[in-house]
Amino acid sequence: MNKSVEILCIGNELLIGKTLNTNAQWLAKQVTSLGLTTNRITVVGDNINEISCIIQETVHRSPHFVLITGGLGPTFDDKTLEGIAKALGRNVEVNKDALEMVREKYVTYAAEDRMEEAELTPARVKMAKLPEQATPLPNPVGTAPAVSIQHKNVKIFALPGVPPEMKSIFNTSIAPLMKHAASGVTFFEASINSTNVMESKMAPIIDKVMQNNPHVYIKSHPKGTERLPHIEFHFSTTANDEITARNHVNKALSELTELIQQNGGTIKSPKTKT
Amino acid sequence: MNKSVEILCIGNELLIGKTLNTNAQWLAKQVTSLGLTTNRITVVGDNINEISCIIQETVHRSPHFVLITGGLGPTFDDKTLEGIAKALGRNVEVNKDALEMVREKYVTYAAEDRMEEAELTPARVKMAKLPEQATPLPNPVGTAPAVSIQHKNVKIFALPGVPPEMKSIFNTSIAPLMKHAASGVTFFEASINSTNVMESKMAPIIDKVMQNNPHVYIKSHPKGTERLPHIEFHFSTTANDEITARNHVNKALSELTELIQQNGGTIKSPKTKT
Numbered sequence: 001m002n003k004s005v006e007i008l009c010i011g012n013e014l015l016i017g018k019t020l021n022t023n024a025q026w027l028a029k030q031v032t033s034l035g036l037t038t039n040r041i042t043v044v045g046d047n048i049n050e051i052s053c054i055i056q057e058t059v060h061r062s063p064h065f066v067l068i069t070g071g072l073g074p075t076f077d078d079k080t081l082e083g084i085a086k087a088l089g090r091n092v093e094v095n096k097d098a099l100e101m102v103r104e105k106y107v108t109y110a111a112e113d114r115m116e117e118a119e120l121t122p123a124r125v126k127m128a129k130l131p132e133q134a135t136p137l138p139n140p141v142g143t144a145p146a147v148s149i150q151h152k153n154v155k156i157f158a159l160p161g162v163p164p165e166m167k168s169i170f171n172t173s174i175a176p177l178m179k180h181a182a183s184g185v186t187f188f189e190a191s192i193n194s195t196n197v198m199e200s201k202m203a204p205i206i207d208k209v210m211q212n213n214p215h216v217y218i219k220s221h222p223k224g225t226e227r228l229p230h231i232e233f234h235f236s237t238t239a240n241d242e243i244t245a246r247n248h249v250n251k252a253l254s255e256l257t258e259l260i261q262q263n264g265g266t267i268k269s270p271k272t273k274t
Numbered sequence: 275m276n277k278s279v280e281i282l283c284i285g286n287e288l289l290i291g292k293t294l295n296t297n298a299q300w301l302a303k304q305v306t307s308l309g310l311t312t313n314r315i316t317v318v319g320d321n322i323n324e325i326s327c328i329i330q331e332t333v334h335r336s337p338h339f340v341l342i343t344g345g346l347g348p349t350f351d352d353k354t355l356e357g358i359a360k361a362l363g364r365n366v367e368v369n370k371d372a373l374e375m376v377r378e379k380y381v382t383y384a385a386e387d388r389m390e391e392a393e394l395t396p397a398r399v400k401m402a403k404l405p406e407q408a409t410p411l412p413n414p415v416g417t418a419p420a421v422s423i424q425h426k427n428v429k430i431f432a433l434p435g436v437p438p439e440m441k442s443i444f445n446t447s448i449a450p451l452m453k454h455a456a457s458g459v460t461f462f463e464a465s466i467n468s469t470n471v472m473e474s475k476m477a478p479i480i481d482k483v484m485q486n487n488p489h490v491y492i493k494s495h496p497k498g499t500e501r502l503p504h505i506e507f508h509f510s511t512t513a514n515d516e517i518t519a520r521n522h523v524n525k526a527l528s529e530l531t532e533l534i535q536q537n538g539g540t541i542k543s544p545k546t547k548t
Binding site: 012014015016025028029030032039042043045054057073077109121187198199203207210221236 | 328401476
């Protein structure tokens with residue numbers, strides 16, 4: 001059983017459709033390639049009660065990791081840390097290490113002759129107000145520290161919503177931990193594309209190949225229509241080593257390829273990635 | 275209080291980061307522009323228990339509408355209708371109207387001299403197996419009908435995950451209903467972009483403008499970094515008529531523009547959309 005992850009994205013801009021949630025896709029892809037499984041992705045708005053509720057619900061499901069993005073900045077609508085604190089029944093307090101991280105950033109900005117002063121205004125101190133017993137994680141490319149919180153068996157990480165900041169912190173502070181937690185589990189995937197055969201005709205054939213290959217998950221993605229069928233078949237598996245994972249996928253892929261051709265379908269250029 | 279919506283997206287491809295969830299953004303944007311409010315977006319995998327759980331949780335929160343995408347096709351991994359049935363304690367049964375919709379599609383495909391026959395195989399009949407007391411909605415561009423279900427005060431719609439099918443059905447069968455439910459509520463938004471002023475400096479200024487303009491929500495989106503600050507300020511509101519909504523936003527936008535300039539910031543080309 002792979003270690004499980006839930007992703008929570010906070011931000012009204014996602015709920016009004018202003019912003020495409022590329023953060024969730026990027027994180028889900030990293031989690032998968034590190035050998036863990038994302039069970040759920042949830043988006044809620046900039047509202048302390050909504051944030052608190054979703055965190056309580058998520059923690060209750062007891063995933064190994066919770067990755068939260070958005071709502072760590074200096075403005076009134078950045079409410080993630082207050083929401084986490086409320087959910088876990090902790091107070092919010094100025095964290096000395098976090099304050100030092102924030103202070104250093106503004107000293108650097110001032111020293112580099114920007115027009116701003118290094119003064120720790122309330123809006124800046126806000127970014128260092130963490131739930132009790134939280135640990136700040138350095139933000140290599142932005143100002144607001146990320147936050148790590150252990151709650152019972154659940155490890156919660158809160159990351160900024162600005163994509164370069166989110167990615168940098170994930171790669172630096174979280175990916176190594178997850179890789180360790182995955183303890184060697186490897187994910188492998190491959191795809192083939194077919195034309196000239198309808199998805200409804202392929203349905204029982206996919207069932208058969210999956211029965212023969214119980215470790216491999218095969219999912220069909222219709223790209224055209226049933227009338228002008230163009231289907232991507234995506235194969236994925238996890239195993240304790242890469243060779244096993246690759247062999248499992250390749251066997252299923254060969255079997256399905258043959259059956260597609262026997263049923264009058266044409267295989268277009270196969271696409272394989274690790 | 276605007277009518278509320280939740281969006282549920284079903285599909286392993288979203289959880290492994292293979293597919294970017296453009297469906298959720300598109301639906302959220304339509305919902306907003308129709309005058310309703312999306313409270314939450316959730317993604318779960320192709321698993322009956324997961325689907326059933328999230329539907330029970332969602333229905334329990336009693337939104338006016340639930341929009342579900344994905345999992346209506348002919349293959350084994352299309353489990354949305356079974357998941358809905360399980361969540362609501364209903365059986366799944368072949369719906370005569372749905373079967374007729376599916377049958378007509380395959381008759382048309384066969385008549386148009388495609389290589390497929392019109393036979394209603396089990397995989398094709400599967401697309402007409404709906405929860406009891408559900409209503410199929412025609413799919414103008416694909417095969418699987420969409421499904422409408424009334425559960426207590428919650429109106430549930432299940433749509434295919436293939437974007438052109440999802441959009442076509444939404445526009446034809448759901449948007450008119452939602453527009454009616456919104457009963458005249460209008461959403462209006464506008465943005466301005468500033469440079470040369472840090473988000474942390476703007477935080478108390480945004481607070482002040484929002485206090486003066488209680489109907490307008492102002493959200494800052496840092497696009498650069500605190501060091502090379504480039505911020506988008508997004509203004510949004512809903513009102514019972516468009517002129518009021520527009521006036522509310524424009525007043526807040528003018529006030530913030532002036533304060534950004536007083537604080538040394540530069541306004542870049544304003545962007546206004548309806």
